[in-house]
Amino acid sequence: MSDSPKKKTGPLARLPRGFADRGPAEIAGTNAMLEAIRKVYELYGFEAVETPAFEFTDALGKFLPDQDRPNEGVFSLQDDDEQWLSLRYDLTAPLARYVAENFDALAKPYRSYRAGYVFRNEKPGPGRFRQFMQFDADTVGSASPAADAEICMMAADTMEALGIARGDFVVRINNRKVLDGLLEAIGLGGDDNAGKRLGVLRAIDKLDKFGAEGVRLLLGEGRRDESGDFTKGAGLDAAATDRVIAFTAARGADAGATLANLEAVVAGSGRALEGVAELRAMADLFAAGGYGEDRIVIDPSVVRGLEYYTGPVFEVELTFEVTNDEGQVVRFGSVAGGGRYDGLVARFRGEEVPATGFSIGVSRLAAALKSLGKLGAETIVGPVVVLVMDRERVADYQAMVAELRRAGIRAEMYLGASGMKAQMKYADRRGAPAVVIQGSNELAAGEVMIKDLVAGAEAAKSITDNAEWRAARPAQFAAPRSGFVAAIAELLAKR
Structure with missing residues (x-):
């Protein structure tokens, strides 16, 4: 007899037929x-x-x-x-x-x-x-x-x-x-x-699909399609059908x-x-x-x-x-x-x-x-993400987010518990145009580091070597902490 714990049962996560989720x-x-x-x-x-x-x-x-x-x-x-x-x-x-x-x-x-x-x-x-x-x-x-x-x-x-x-x-x-x-x-x-009238309406409505001869059959005794299925007609006589x-x-x-x-x-x-x-x-x-x-x-x-x-x-x-x-x-x-x-x-x-x-x-x-390319062609632009580099300074990061929002810039602070690599991956999945980073070095210098994720992705297409990537640090620049909102606004304006 197995001592393994029983798998928890519950409702299946399934969408009812005939309904749709939208992203x-x-x-x-x-x-x-x-x-x-x-x-x-x-x-x-x-x-x-x-x-x-x-x-x-x-x-x-x-x-x-x-x-x-x-x-x-x-x-x-x-x-x-x-x-x-x-x-x-x-x-x-x-x-x-x-x-x-x-x-x-x-x-x-x-x-x-x-x-x-x-x-x-x-x-x-x-x-x-x-x-x-x-x-x-x-x-x-x-x-x-x-x-x-x-x-x-x-x-x-x-x-x-x-x-x-x-x-x-x-x-x-x-x-x-x-x-x-x-x-x-x-x-x-x-x-x-009323029933016959509805049959006539339905027959006329099939004109584009079946043509005049197909409609003629539907107005009369009925029509049999290529599969052999028979659709009962409206039962009109020849004179009424002609009219x-x-x-x-x-x-x-x-x-x-x-x-x-x-x-x-x-x-x-x-x-x-x-x-x-x-x-x-x-x-x-x-x-x-x-x-x-x-x-x-x-x-x-x-x-x-x-x-x-x-x-x-x-x-x-x-x-x-x-x-x-x-x-x-x-x-x-x-x-x-x-x-x-x-x-x-x-x-x-x-x-x-x-x-x-x-x-x-x-x-x-x-x-x-x-x-026609008139809808859905544009990629949804996510919020600017402020990374959390020091858990003791969450209030500082929240202040940055508040400043961005007051300037009308969509922004959020990372709320998970992961490290920088996972945070960057999160920002990519969110479609963030940029991230804001302030670790201990940036704090001491009175600045923040801004990564332009869109430009970085473009630059990455031409860089194949990891050493080259680390040396180039594409689309990454420093901005004064007091002026970082203006720097973000300028970056977004280019988009």
Whole structure:
């Protein structure tokens, strides 16, 4: 029988599936991106608002993925009053609650932006997370197509502010009234046909992936892919299918041609023609603002699957190609989207309140910016580290750190128990631009020794002999104790 001590057991250090940790470089890059977006939103007159991560489950209402199972698709719990609370599924439903609750106090139209994490209790997969960040902007209280047009123009300006060149993105817009009118015309109106309508929307949404013939199969009996898997279709007859395909193919050489084609396809549907008129009004505003079709286009294939959209819908698509880790050439596709949702606030107030807005998928957009070299290219600069050479003089080292911080220089004192070699290794791992050393010799001389770690690393590339290294002591210099802060500031300014 072994006398060796039993290994201590405890919880495993493991990350839940569908969630991710983030390090300082990623956080810094994301913050820089969010700041660029915020500046554009505020330029347009939007103001910040923040809502909590939890809402009453019934306040999320139709925004839940499955209305028949209110706690499926979201993370929920019961509070002490036995009321169900859920982590927000998106940032739009909480905005509706906030506006309804503060309706009389808000200037309307109410223009706001919000950034934060949303949570989805769904099966995770590649690029599919249970927690991810969104950055939304919405206008509540205006029924004018000008509000929708402004959101689209702001989306285009945001992409350019992030460094995405004109031609590498496009804002694609459509109008749900046009599509809904078409669906009513082919007999898919009313609550009884909600499932079929959703099937049609999903089929149209696959146009880029499967092409017109693939969509035709999905509108009809269904489609079998290369692996043999079968996807059930929407069950439309041939005439209805032809009309939907004609709708998706209505995009012309310019906005005028597209609108004329749409009018022909939906002729006889008053609701659809109302949607075409709204698109025409938006196209006029784009032209007046100088936003050509190199930035914003009318595209009938944009559907946006959520049922609550009631008018214009739009998506921001990245059009440039990148090579992934497997060597495949791919596109990022849609990184933002939204539309008009005039019935959202009405759930709380009993009266229709017009609203429009869009949401940026922060993680997806960050990945796209990184591929362009617009994000994550810079190395995080750590703090200046003051080494502890004499344990009896910790107060002196702390005074140095305080002086650096008062000068606005990021700094820290080494708090471990190791010697100088380990302290230098620590400073390297922290990404410190420099270290400050004051041993007994430097103290007697009334000075400190400063090591420029960045310059030292560069010099080290050309020094291969240890004796040469010790003789050269690259990027190391002495500075008066009374003036060492100025010396550090000068060193950092060169960086």
